[in-house]
Amino acid sequence: MDIVIADPPGPCMLSVGEKYGLPSSGGEVRLTIDGGKLGPWNIGGELTPEQTARDLIRYIENAGFRTELTVGVRGSTDAFAQADLLVRRADGTLAEIGQWPNEPLTTDSMQSIDIGMVRLDDGLESYGVNEINMGTLEERTLLRALSNKEPGTMEIFIVNRFEGSRKQGESFIASPAGTLGDAAILDWRALGRARTAYTFTHELGHLLLGDLSHPDSRGDRRTWLLMHSRASSAVGGPNRITEEQCSIMRARLEELGSI
Ligand SMILES: [Zn+2]
Known part of the structure; x- marks a missing residue:
């Protein structure tokens, strides 16, 4: 297992259409990269x-930087899928994006452009029910900037804590609805309580099952099941997986091993 200790990514990603994936109404974009006005x-x-992001790619690459575009998946309340643009220097390190003093990033009144960065001093902003596949802007910046992007790997990110301190772990699975690969994010409490709460194991269960749902959402009251959403409160409980889950996980591991 490879372990990497990394600083939280700074302002290195642009997200176009973060709010409702709206189309552009026309405007001007001004930004700075590594302090230089563009x-x-x-x-x-x-x-x-996506089309706006492709225009931005042309401008940004002409200025000597590299970009990585990921088009999201249109959510039920979105006009179009939003687009994330990671900006790197020619040597591959993450560039630093900023705004012109006293100028908006975009004058477009309809289509938003936001800068993604990770600030862990206030905790990682975790997803709500509508972002279960796409994650928040802060989560996407973390995963897109630091992921090794190798197919067939599962990545676990450890942060100090989530914003609001209620969550201890969450997962994203590679699927037609998700663009973040197989990844879980845990906070330090999830590791600290490893012998009683099994949060890490629960999140790995989501990844290996390729399923983000919980048996209790289907009316299953067996709180001693590992994948029950409240398994973490069944301190010292058996935290079992079913035989069916076991065979799904084994098949998934074999599939990953052959990639
Ligand atoms: Zn869960």
Whole structure:
């Protein structure tokens, strides 16, 4: 198992259409990369977030930087899928994106552009029910910036804590609805309580089952099952997996081993 200790990524990602994936109405984009002013760049009207991001890629790469585009999956309340653009220097290290003093990032009144960065002093912003596949902007910045992006690997990210301190772990699974690969995020309490709460094991269970749901959401009251959403409160409980889950996990591991 490879273990990497990394600083939280700074402001290194642009997210186009974070709010509702709206199309552009036309405007100008101004930003700084590593302190240098870039723009204003004209963005036309009626562009999807992906099309706007592709325009930005042209401008940013002309300025000598590298980009990595990931188009999300359209959520039920979105017009189009949002688009994330990671910006790196020519040597591959993460660039630092900022705003011009006293100028908005974009003058487009409809299509939002946000800068993604990770600030762990206030905890990692965790996803709500509508972001279960896409994650929050902060989570996506963390995963996109630090993931090794190798197919067939599962990545576990450890942070100090989640915002609000209620969550101890969450997972993302590679699926048509998700673009973050197989990854789990845990806070230090989840590791500290490893012998009683099994949070780490529970999140690995989500990844190996390829399923983010819990048996209790289907009316199953067996709190001693590992995948029960309240298994972590069954301190010292058996935390079992079923035979069916066991065979799904074994098959998944074999599949991963052959990639
Ligand atoms: Zn769970």
